[in-house]
Amino acid sequence: xxxxLIVEDEPDIQEMLCAYLRNAGYxxxxxxxxxxxxxxxxxxSFDLVLLDIMLPKIDGFGVCELIRKKSQIPILMVTALxxxxxxxxxxxxxxxxxxxxxxxxxxxxxxIRVILRRSxxxxxxxxxxxxxxxxxxxTREALLNGRPLELTAKEFQLLYTFLSAPGRVxxxxxxxxxxxxxxxxxxERVVDSHIKNLRHKLKNHYIETVRGVGYRVPKKAP
Numbered sequence: 055x056x057x058x059l060i061v062e063d064e065p066d067i068q069e070m071l072c073a074y075l076r077n078a079g080y081x082x083x084x085x086x087x088x089x090x091x092x093x094x095x096x097x098x099s100f101d102l103v104l105l106d107i108m109l110p111k112i113d114g115f116g117v118c119e120l121i122r123k124k125s126q127i128p129i130l131m132v133t134a135l136x137x138x139x140x141x142x143x144x145x146x147x148x149x150x151x152x153x154x155x156x157x158x159x160x161x162x163x164x165x166i167r168v169i170l171r172r173s174x175x176x177x178x179x180x181x182x183x184x185x186x187x188x189x190x191x192x193t194r195e196a197l198l199n200g201r202p203l204e205l206t207a208k209e210f211q212l213l214y215t216f217l218s219a220p221g222r223v224x225x226x227x228x229x230x231x232x233x234x235x236x237x238x239x240x241x242e243r244v245v246d247s248h249i250k251n252l253r254h255k256l257k258n259h260y261i262e263t264v265r266g267v268g269y270r271v272p273k274k275a276p
Contacts, residue, residue, distance in 0.1 A: 056101040056170055057081040061091040061117065062132070063109050071104065074159050077232060080166075088112025092120055102128045102170060105149075107140065118147045128173045130165060132157075160211070160233060167191075182217045184271065187260065189214055198256065208233060209252045216261060221273025223264045 058080050062068040068084045075082040083098065085091035087110040095103070103121065107114035118129055131144045134155040141152055150169045153162055171192070181190045188197040191214055196203040205213065211233050215224065224232075226242040234244075249269060253261055260271050 055081050059100045059103045060084040061105045078163055088117045091117050105129055105131050107133045122148055128169045130169060184217045189217055203255055208248050212248055212252055216271045220271050223268050223270045225268035
């Protein structure tokens with residue numbers, strides 16, 4: 055399990071980020087200021103730092119500079135100011151990427167996934183195989199009986215979520231949180247609509263409805 059250090063001084067955002075990343079399968083640890091962040095970084099091992107710029111005691115740039123003197127750990131910098139000057143300053147400190155507030159949780163998760171994959175170097179095949187389905191998270195390709203499926207981004211994410219945990223039941227609330235983010239306040243029926251479209255493309259196979267609970271793919275292929 056990859057471990058992420060979240061450096062964010064706003065308690066509500068800090069709590070939301072921790073909950074979302076843990077729900078996505080990461081271990082998360084949080085700091086509310088630059089000094090605490092550096093203390094945690096020295097005491098524990100992390101795989102990525104999600105680093106806000108506007109921090110008390112030591113700002114994000116200062117934290118980044120001190121970390122870079124000791125480590126090349128991936129750093130994703132968070133800023134409320136979408137300015138070219140700040141971005142260039144961050145890249146000058148060798149950060150890996152920026153994300154600007156307010157941001158989409160799924161976009162944040164995707165940036166983290168890409169950065170971690172890139173930093174870990176070559177890995178074994180990450181494709182998922184289920185019966186006559188193959189799905190590749192790196193190329194965003196899905197194949198049914200060897201033929202490409204034309205899926206939207208959300209349909210791909212839904213299918214990947216189900217195939218990553220066969221047998222697990224996902225409620226509508228879980229899927230909304232995981233794919234649309236904690237900042238999404240839409241109707242839960244948006245999940246049903248996407249499931250319906252995905253089922254049509256899969257020719258009504260694979261995805262089961264668990265009445266009164268949610269959706270899943272069977273743990274064992276029949």
